[in-house]
Amino acid sequence: GDSVTQMEGPVTLSEEAFLTINCTYTATGYPSLFWYVQYPGEGLQLLLKATKADDKGSNKGFEATYRKETTSFHLEKGSVQVSDSAVYFCALSSSSGNTPLVFGKGTRLSVIA
Amino acid sequence: DTAVSQTPKYLVTQMGNDKSIKCEQNLGHDTMYWYKQDSKKFLKIMFSYNNKELIINETVPNRFSPKSPDKAHLNLHINSLELGDSAVYFCASSPSSPRELFFGEGSRLTVL
DSSP states (O other): OOEEEEOOSOEEEETTOOEEEOEEEEOSSOOEEEEEEEOTTSOEEEEEEEOSTTOEEEETTEEEEOBTTTTBOOEEESSOOGGGOEEEEEEEEOSSTTOOOEEOOOEEEEEEO | OOSEEEEOSEEEEOTTOOEEEEEEEOSOOSEEEEEEEOTTOOEEEEEEEETTEEEEEOSOOTTEEEEEEETTEEEEEEOSOOGGGOEEEEEEEEOSSSOOOEEOOOEEEEEO
16 A cells, blocks of 8 residues: 655754755555644644655745655755754655545654754 | 634543544535544544545544534544543544645543
């Protein structure tokens, strides 16, 4: 079945460092790909998405490119801030049926000043 | 206006009790979900309803019973609570396509 694998955390970075959180997927067809962010004590919220190969999703300085050839959707940000500290989830939505989003296990990011 | 709202936000109860969590969405979506998030932040789908009809029922003890009175509401009732039920429960909704999820803020259940 469909699955998502993302790098295990926790990831600790200094403010203004470059961030990469790796995400790879296994799916049939052409899934849509998502990154969700969960700030402490809150629910998940959509950070960015891409619905077809080579699409780049971006929001709040974060970017991810849908790479079908490497089945990847890595999350990047050029300069992280303390306020980016959160748990990040990669997810995919199958292209068929009523299957729900499949989530990765989450990567906790801590940014220190 | 909150798009997906769930109540209560916190719930502390004794083993063996029965409790309910309510969820409402005002986004006009046809599909609603319940997810369970454990202490390690793993998210696990429990149920999914589409237009009041159950379409996904993962391997969840039958002590858990979802109820959808209309497509804007999906409630979760839990009987005979156990220690292992302690978690954060998230309600979510989505349009038909793309299946992007909109989450509520979560209900933290603690079973003592």
